[in-house]
Structures are given as structure tokens and as C-alpha cells.
Amino acid sequence: MKAKLQIMGGILVLVLVECVVAYLIIPSPQDVIRAAEMQAQSGQTDGTMMKQELQPLSADEETVEVDLGKPFGITAYRPLSESTMRIDFHLYATIRASDEADFTASMEKNENRFREQVIVTVRSSDEGELTDPSLGLLKRKILEKTNNILGKPMVHSIVFSEFSFVEQ
Numbered sequence: 001m002k003a004k005l006q007i008m009g010g011i012l013v014l015v016l017v018e019c020v021v022a023y024l025i026i027p028s029p030q031d032v033i034r035a036a037e038m039q040a041q042s043g044q045t046d047g048t049m050m051k052q053e054l055q056p057l058s059a060d061e062e063t064v065e066v067d068l069g070k071p072f073g074i075t076a077y078r079p080l081s082e083s084t085m086r087i088d089f090h091l092y093a094t095i096r097a098s099d100e101a102d103f104t105a106s107m108e109k110n111e112n113r114f115r116e117q118v119i120v121t122v123r124s125s126d127e128g129e130l131t132d133p134s135l136g137l138l139k140r141k142i143l144e145k146t147n148n149i150l151g152k153p154m155v156h157s158i159v160f161s162e163f164s165f166v167e168q
Helices: 002-024 029-042 097-109 110-125 127-131 136-150
Strands: 063-067 074-078 085-096 155-167
Touching: 029 097, 029 136, 063 097, 074 110, 085 097, 085 127, 097 110, 097 136, 127 136, 127 155, 136 155
Parallel strands: none
Antiparallel strands: 063 085, 074 085, 085 155
């Protein structure tokens, strides 16, 4: 009996040590977001971004907000929580005025691919990303996918308008 208790105690100590090590090694969601922001600012990529870099806007350069199509209305069922999410929003992009003609032509060719990528991105987002007041991570994901679809980095920022998120 004493030997069994010693074995169980040893296993318990081993499991606790593994939990502490995992807690110290695995980053928190805030650390992941901070690292992604720093990586984006420094221009590092994981191979998914295009080789062309988005040139920063100068102070005197004119930008234009462009409507990215009809409003989105996305419904997603979450089987684990047995809830349904309803997400409604309208998207706009900020681009250079000089890129407006190229942007419009590219978006007309790739409108359906763009809408599909936005829907997939939003549906795969967790509740934390959707309840973030600035929607920062979601904006960055959509920005990256939009520039990849267009073939060159024309979009400088994504703007959400009329955003609503309801979980039932």
C-alpha cells in the first residue's frame, strides 16, 4: 500500500511540474497579439505575405476610402458551446488615390474570392477577436488576405462600419 502511494505521489508531482513548465512556456493570447503586431511593424513574415512591401504613407499623400462591396451578414453555429453567432458589418479599405483605378479593376476580378476569404476569416475567429473594441487582429487578417488576393499591397488599412456581434 505504501509503495502504491509513493508511485501515485511521484506521478502527481511529475504532472504538476509539467503543468508549471507548460504555463511558463506557452504564451498568453495577449503575448501572441503583441508579437504579431511587432512582427508586422518590423516587416518580418512567415512566408505567407507577399515579397512586395507596403510603402508607408507620407503625410502629404492623398488617401481614399473605398467601399468593399455589399454589407456582410454572417451566421456561424458553434457546436461546442451550442450557440449561434450573428455578425453583421460593412467593410471599407484605405488606399492611395493613385492606386484607385488598379484597385477597382482588381477587386472587380476578384470580388467573390475576396468575399469568401472575409467570410472564412470571420467564421474562424474566436469570440475574443470579435469582441475586441478595435477589431485589430481581425483587421490585420483581412488586410493580409486582401493584399494577397489583389496581387500587390494596395490596401493600407481596413475599416469596419456598422459592426454588430450577437451570440444566441
